[in-house]
Amino acid sequence: MKVSELGEFGLIDLLNKTIARSRRPSPAWKRLLIGIGDDAAAWEIIGPVQLATTDTMVQDVHFSLATTDFTDLGWKALATNVSDIAAMGGQPEYALVTLALPGDTQSEDMVALYKGMMKMANHCGVALVGGDIVRAPQLVITITVLGSAAKEGLLTRSAARPGDKIAVTNYLGNSAGGLRMLQTGLELDRRTTALLKQAHLRPMPRVEEGKLLVSHGVRAAIDISDGLVADLGHICEMSGVAAIIHLEQLPIHPVLKKAFPEEHVGMALSGGEDYELLFTAPSKVMEKVQHAAPCPITVIGEIGRGKHGKVTVLDAGGNAISLKEKGWDHFAACS
Amino acid sequence: MKVSELGEFGLIDLLNKTIARSRRPSPAWKRLLIGIGDDAAAWEIIGPVQLATTDTMVQDVHFSLATTDFTDLGWKALATNVSDIAAMGGQPEYALVTLALPGDTQSEDMVALYKGMMKMANHCGVALVGGDIVRAPQLVITITVLGSAAKEGLLTRSAARPGDKIAVTNYLGNSAGGLRMLQTGLELDRRTTALLKQAHLRPMPRVEEGKLLVSHGVRAAIDISDGLVADLGHICEMSGVAAIIHLEQLPIHPVLKKAFPEEHVGMALSGGEDYELLFTAPSKVMEKVQHAAPCPITVIGEIGRGKHGKVTVLDAGGNAISLKEKGWDHFAACS
Numbered sequence: 001m002k003v004s005e006l007g008e009f010g011l012i013d014l015l016n017k018t019i020a021r022s023r024r025p026s027p028a029w030k031r032l033l034i035g036i037g038d039d040a041a042a043w044e045i046i047g048p049v050q051l052a053t054t055d056t057m058v059q060d061v062h063f064s065l066a067t068t069d070f071t072d073l074g075w076k077a078l079a080t081n082v083s084d085i086a087a088m089g090g091q092p093e094y095a096l097v098t099l100a101l102p103g104d105t106q107s108e109d110m111v112a113l114y115k116g117m118m119k120m121a122n123h124c125g126v127a128l129v130g131g132d133i134v135r136a137p138q139l140v141i142t143i144t145v146l147g148s149a150a151k152e153g154l155l156t157r158s159a160a161r162p163g164d165k166i167a168v169t170n171y172l173g174n175s176a177g178g179l180r181m182l183q184t185g186l187e188l189d190r191r192t193t194a195l196l197k198q199a200h201l202r203p204m205p206r207v208e209e210g211k212l213l214v215s216h217g218v219r220a221a222i223d224i225s226d227g228l229v230a231d232l233g234h235i236c237e238m239s240g241v242a243a244i245i246h247l248e249q250l251p252i253h254p255v256l257k258k259a260f261p262e263e264h265v266g267m268a269l270s271g272g273e274d275y276e277l278l279f280t281a282p283s284k285v286m287e288k289v290q291h292a293a294p295c296p297i298t299v300i301g302e303i304g305r306g307k308h309g310k311v312t313v314l315d316a317g318g319n320a321i322s323l324k325e326k327g328w329d330h331f332a333a334c335s
Numbered sequence: 336m337k338v339s340e341l342g343e344f345g346l347i348d349l350l351n352k353t354i355a356r357s358r359r360p361s362p363a364w365k366r367l368l369i370g371i372g373d374d375a376a377a378w379e380i381i382g383p384v385q386l387a388t389t390d391t392m393v394q395d396v397h398f399s400l401a402t403t404d405f406t407d408l409g410w411k412a413l414a415t416n417v418s419d420i421a422a423m424g425g426q427p428e429y430a431l432v433t434l435a436l437p438g439d440t441q442s443e444d445m446v447a448l449y450k451g452m453m454k455m456a457n458h459c460g461v462a463l464v465g466g467d468i469v470r471a472p473q474l475v476i477t478i479t480v481l482g483s484a485a486k487e488g489l490l491t492r493s494a495a496r497p498g499d500k501i502a503v504t505n506y507l508g509n510s511a512g513g514l515r516m517l518q519t520g521l522e523l524d525r526r527t528t529a530l531l532k533q534a535h536l537r538p539m540p541r542v543e544e545g546k547l548l549v550s551h552g553v554r555a556a557i558d559i560s561d562g563l564v565a566d567l568g569h570i571c572e573m574s575g576v577a578a579i580i581h582l583e584q585l586p587i588h589p590v591l592k593k594a595f596p597e598e599h600v601g602m603a604l605s606g607g608e609d610y611e612l613l614f615t616a617p618s619k620v621m622e623k624v625q626h627a628a629p630c631p632i633t634v635i636g637e638i639g640r641g642k643h644g645k646v647t648v649l650d651a652g653g654n655a656i657s658l659k660e661k662g663w664d665h666f667a668a669c670s
Contacts, residue, residue, distance in 0.1 A: 033486070034491060038492050039388060040482070044382075049368060058469055134391045136473075146481070
């Protein structure tokens, strides 16, 4: 049924039922005092630090309904926000979801969107507790995620120091590989397809890894959304330092190398949307993290004293390579 | 300059400077640990209850640039969210602002928007601490406001009880009168113009009044955004009660009556966007509130045991009047 037939309150009711049916118990749900349906959501605070982040996805800018279905879209829209909380070393707890949508949107599609969000929410213990639904010419999904953290253990973009090693969780470029497959209709073997498409459509925020970094003394981190070089640039600008990356140290999955023999390095450097954690720490801390982490942690370079914000990529021979595509700028991308 | 020329990061930088220049000290700013520029904002929690609300305004759905300028739009976009916190009896503290906008938007207009938001923010002690900026075909402003409250003193939509009196703060219908003036180009005397246009363009959230209601024992409230009858309907549905409104008791400003002799009652009943507080309480509590409040508090009816959610409006002769326009439904409105 079209949402224009169902009406705003009918749609809210339908989506509330979807949440109620699919929610699994979590500490966040337990502390909720007032959920959807009042002027604001309310919950008991645990503290000591509140984290808040918000992210928007616009149809035909951030996603295309030609390459993603609504369940995957729901997962990803929430995952990108949860990833920001993970990149602070916090625990995601509550989400507010705003949908701006055309009147001829099918309510079934919105239910699928919420089912995808609830899968992600249940995975991370997040409670969906409010939002807004408005009419607009095209679909815009804005999600705010609130989380909690310890006061002395925040991961920030401004804490990188000269001498720090730079590392990432898991692999880089798989999301870009998956997007390329979806955009071009490229067909590869089953394992490759599953790995790369999954990386793009259902990224997994590194919440536990973020908390592990905090517990081992890491202080500087960001999640990779714009692309490795661009996001490392953000850390370097905010910390007033420079960085060197060694190309041959990049963790690129063998499956991506095989699928895109010419392009996998570019995908790893600037593909973006990997939602892995990129972080810096002194060598001793890094060794402890590598030992303790349940996932691969790969050192890819080091922080130095060069020009603030500058990221240099060196090839195996120690030569700097030129970087054409640094990352994603919403307006540069469209100009 | 167009934002497509300035780029995403240039625009963020410009807006950050606007915030930094115009912000005034408040407890919320003081408790802020990490502001704009990191993966998430972070602040020290005071507790015991966290409030969260979000509201979206879409160009040509919720506002028209023909009848509002960007400074007023910024004020109102934040004020509507702050009003939701006020309607819970809480203190608004932090805001996240998301702009979805076309590449040819003028950055000066966005600075004006932020100046308007900062005027409202400073007025209420709110700190602007994060958000997102994305490209979209038309302007969409989504704001999330976080606030704090006492655990035992929340104002909810579900706490109205049979026998309660129903009251509102200040006057009703002024915002609808102002909108009509703006839409039709109607020119009236200076005082009328100022009062009505101000009510529509720069609504004043009733934060102090909300806290005063809590302190005197009120437990049921909503802010009037959809319209008096529609919002009272929300209270009645959530509380499982019915309501009666007495037409001749509605607080309608003499200026509105004079400007719109035929339409002022309809404007007061269903015009919406007044952002006054509509609340219910036993007579004794109501008397205390009327005595203590710095603004007019008018009793307009009472809660009863009738059909859940039903709102009946009686004229001076005690006859029920028919209600054609109940309020604002985003999708019904466009179907």
